[in-house]
Amino acid sequence: ARTRPHGSDLVLDKPLEDDAFAAVLEQAASHIDGSENARRPMQAARSIPPVAPAQPAAAKAEFTAHPPSESAGVMDLAAAGDIVTAQVAMPEVAEPAQPAEPETRNVAEMLARRRIDQPVRVGELVIDPEHDAYYSAEAALKPLKPALENPCAAARVLDANALAETRKGKAQPLARLRWFAGLVATPGELAHGLATDSRYKLSRWPQTEREFPRHFRIATAMMKQAAVPAQIAQASGAPLADVIDYINASRAAGWLAVEHDEPAPAESEAQARGNVLSRFRKPFAR
Numbered sequence: 001a002r003t004r005p006h007g008s009d010l011v012l013d014k015p016l017e018d019d020a021f022a023a024v025l026e027q028a029a030s031h032i033d034g035s036e037n038a039r040r041p042m043q044a045a046r047s048i049p050p051v052a053p054a055q056p057a058a059a060k061a062e063f064t065a066h067p068p069s070e071s072a073g074v075m076d077l078a079a080a081g082d083i084v085t086a087q088v089a090m091p092e093v094a095e096p097a098q099p100a101e102p103e104t105r106n107v108a109e110m111l112a113r114r115r116i117d118q119p120v121r122v123g124e125l126v127i128d129p130e131h132d133a134y135y136s137a138e139a140a141l142k143p144l145k146p147a148l149e150n151p152c153a154a155a156r157v158l159d160a161n162a163l164a165e166t167r168k169g170k171a172q173p174l175a176r177l178r179w180f181a182g183l184v185a186t187p188g189e190l191a192h193g194l195a196t197d198s199r200y201k202l203s204r205w206p207q208t209e210r211e212f213p214r215h216f217r218i219a220t221a222m223m224k225q226a227a228v229p230a231q232i233a234q235a236s237g238a239p240l241a242d243v244i245d246y247i248n249a250s251r252a253a254g255w256l257a258v259e260h261d262e263p264a265p266a267e268s269e270a271q272a273r274g275n276v277l278s279r280f281r282k283p284f285a286r
Contacts, residue, residue: 009027009031010024010027010028011024012024101192102192104152105151105152105185105186106148106149106150106151106152106185107122107147107148107149107150107151107152107154107155107181108148108149108180108181108182108184108185109181109185109186109191110152110155111127111148111177111178111181111185111252112178112181112182112185112191112248112251112252113252114178116129116155117129118130118157119157119158119163119166120155120156120157120158121155121156121158121162121166122147122148122150122154122155122156123146123147123150123154124136124137124147125144125147125148126158126166127155127174127177128163128166128167128171128174129174131167131171132173132174132175133171133172133173133174134171134172134173134174134177135166135167135169135170135171135172136172139172140211141176141177141180141209141211142211144177144180145180145184148180148181148184148185149184175253175254178252178253179206179249179250179252179253180209180249181252182248182249182250182251182252182253183245183246183248183249183252184245185248185252186248187241187245188241188244188245189244190229190244190247190248191248191251191252194247194248194251194258196228196229196230197228198228198258198259198260199226199227199228199258199259199260200222200226200227200228200229200232200247200250200256200257200258200259201222201223201225201226201227201256201257201259202219202222202223202250202255202256202257203255203256203257204255205219205223206219206250206253206255214236214238214242215242215246217236217237217238218232218236218238218242218243218246219246220236221235221236222250226257226259229243229244229247232247
């Protein structure tokens with residue numbers, strides 16, 4: 001806007017025109033020194049002088065004339081390209097420690113937790129997870145309880161010949177034995193990860209074993225609605241210990257649904273503001 005600008009190497013006159021703007025850019029490019037002497041060391045580039053405090057508006061009436069020098073005016077793009085951006089180390093946020101899972105007490109708990117991944121023999125019982133089957137001379141489940149109550153060290157891995165000979169017999173579904181393992185693994189005590197204040201429900205109607213007639217009433221109560229173990233025992237008329245064992249068995253079989261109480265939703269800002277205003281309106285409305 002000035003007729004004669006003072007102290008400015010680059011001047012763009014009004015009105016703004018393309019040719020004039022291109023000429024100023026070419027003039028600016030001529031000031032850039034791309035030689036190796038213009039490249040400042042990295043340490044010098046990092047040491048930036050402190051910024052002078054801002055001058056009052058009255059002191060900025062005119063531009064201060066500065067003679068052209070290497071440090072003033074145009075930014076050295078070549079030197080700026082050599083500056084390495086510092087990597088800021090973010091503090092690591094420690095995740096909450098998960099409670100350690102207790103050790104398995106017996107073969108039944110190993111089977112319920114799906115810790116048996118290869119064919120093993122426990123007494124006369126053979127567990128074959130590779131074929132999803134088990135082999136036993138007993139067709140009923142209750143006679144297998146002593147074998148499942150053995151310590152974990154009692155499970156012996158079968159060799160290839162013994163396994164091939166065992167597989168010639170009649171196989172039974174491993175899911176049935178896993179359900180029974182959950183039933184007898186921790187008598188009267190909820191399995192690891194289950195809480196007494198959680199609400200449990202069956203995700204589907206299970207197959208009820210004839211050896212356990214009480215389970216039909218427990219399953220009927222758990223199919224109606226989710227409830228805590230004490231409420232299930234009251235609704236079914238079964239002892240609380242039997243209800244807990246049945247919950248463990250249903251979890252091991254994979255048809256147990258667990259529901260936790262969710263916290264009440266947070267009040268929105270608009271609702272909170274409305275509630276505050278309503279408190280002020282009520283006294284005046286009387």
